[in-house]
Amino acid sequence: MSMKIYMTPNAPTPNKGQHIDDVLCNGCNACVEVCPTDVFMPNPQREKPPIILYPEECWFCGACIEECGENALSMAHPLSQNISVNWVRKDTGAYYRLGMKNPPPPNRRPPSGGGRA
């Protein structure tokens, strides 16, 4: 097997902060523009998704996600937080957690006032 391996430092944690769907993302950099802590950098290649350079500075405010016209971003909470967020369905007693393998179907109810869920 031949593969090129580079010397890179350990990835910062959380590793990402956001998932960017590189099919949906059109590289408009609207997220880069507004992020309060400048987590993203524009990709040197035009129309390519931004580079998540400083994920450990992410405040998880969702500005990038709300700003994205292509719905290409979603939040990637740190794993330590995903594993903490648990809930139980009252009538069945079933346990769920954020990031579980086979999640229940999404609750599609929008927030009050009609904002984007």
Added chain:
Amino acid sequence: MPTFHEYVEKHGTVPEWPYPIRYDQESEISADVLIIGGGVAGCHAAISAARQGAKVVIAETGHVKRSGSGGAGVDHWHGACKNPCSKVTPLDYTQAVMESANGFSNGIARYITCSEGWDTLLECEEMGVQIRDVQDEFKDAIFRDDETKLMFGYDYKSRHVLRVWGGNLKQCLFYEMKRLEVEMYNRTVVTSLLTEGGKPGGRVVGATGVNMRTGEFYVFKAKATIVASGGAGRLFSFAPELTAAASMSTMNSAGTGHAIGFDAGAEFVLMEQTGPGRLAGFGYAPYSMGNAHNTFHGAPIVDVNGKEVPWVDPQGRELQTIDERFLPVPGNKFQLGAGIGLYHYNDEYRSPDLARDLPERIRKGEFQLPLYTDLTRLSEMERRCIFGMMVGNEGKTRTAIYATLTKAGFDPDKDMWQAPVMVPEGYTHANFWGGVPLPHLRGLAGGGFLVDWDLRTSLEGLYAAGTSPVFGAGCHGESHTMGRYAARKASAYAKSSAEPAIDRKQVEAAKAQAYRHIKPSKHSVGWKELNYAIARVMQDYCGRFKSEHTLKRGLSLLHELRENEASTAYAANPHELGRLLECFSLFTVGEMVMHASLARKCSSMYLDFFRLDHPQLDPPEWAKHLPMRRTNGKVQFRELPLDFHLKAPYASTYEENYQRHAR
């Protein structure tokens, strides 16, 4: 979806810095009114000053469209005492705060915000923020007024706290600023205030800053300046790899406004007041788990067997119904509500809470872990309001919690939401996601610029607005309202004041400070390692329990760090340079907290301030402010009565002072 590592692995190269590098290049920007900090206070100040006809420039570390602690949205507005349904007057509210804090709060800021907070909210409504239930989604709910369609929080009888759909609030301010042609300098770390003749204590005539993307140097020249910056979240609690989303303040929260103000010679009070670092809880995302605090006030908490934890009134008596959680107890006045910068509430203004002996009852086995928030036990309206409206609009929960959990299948109509599993002490406060309180992790609480009835600081030309820079202030709505008020006063001053003159030597000194970090030396550290060290000193030497020797040692360690390791610290690019320059603000704020803590030689329940060597709690002779400033390198204190705002040269009543100064 490239991270840095993915990019390198795919391309085999490290990407070049994407922005032009302009280290040492200087631009001068002139304004009638310069605003430092583009959170809600700064943006509302910008709008207010622009409407007065001033040429306004705003400098912000992030981007004004989204940044600041209130930038991601808001779900309720405190102190709207003049809304048509309120049964609480500005005087009632201000006195309730001042009595609860035993005088250690800010009567000026509270009275101003109660007097015109409602007008300020109406301005937000005009800009596009929904503040009424216009879709009649909550018709006939006990927390709604059917005529005005206003919705109330905490205390459904007194009606001075309004629930609002403020998810888009910051964007509304942003578009209004654009319309008014406010000049916005985003990505700008402000490094110093400029004073007339370059002398500390002189009239403030502008500021310097560095762009975090290009490294360009800005000289802002202004007739009047408003500091509307944030707190110093990174001062005690710095662990981004661990906490990430777990804080209520962003990485930009470095106490910049406090530091540049102190360096310029302004007076500060209450810097010795730090609060428990719960909001910077290590690990759980704010409101991501079962709790019964603030947004979730009144939510039922049950144990693993479905046994409900009782709610109690301020006197500790068990409440029988859910409705009672949202009303003042008979005989008490009104609920002030949480999250308003108070660390002690007099019983008559306290909200009902979970049984205060819950930790003990867990230890004895009466309630078995884990605990859950069971919203299904609330009325449909209340449940929808808490989760669908408030969580769906509040900044730190709108996307992070509402959208994330809803997408993951959580349904408040069907599910019980687990609280963190922790040692019983963690359940002392209904804000469970804050985790177990850690006594060494503190946060700035009441400390800020000493201001007068114009919200002017002790320096000519310098005003303060917002709950962080103004001493003893509290919440989101207050920040807007103070911004709006301070900007009127600053614009009026700008109209009558002489053209500012910049002292070149002062600018050159600020420039030299900034750019000494762009070349590495043999032993350079980076900003993160430096920030960890600053936080270490603060945690160890200025935690909940303090003493003369340890505070003095802490001060000298901060000094050593600043003179040695920090002076040769290295920034590889303009982003790192910005973060590193913010560390110098942290040094100054840390020193301010330690100096102020040394000066108060007693302990105080109201300030959550404990001196091991001066354990006496709140002796009457220490019921006073200790204004602090630095002149000729020396920190000096004086004494000021806690009710200075109602003494000469001011009038003796709140309303008279407000009427004299508000226009």
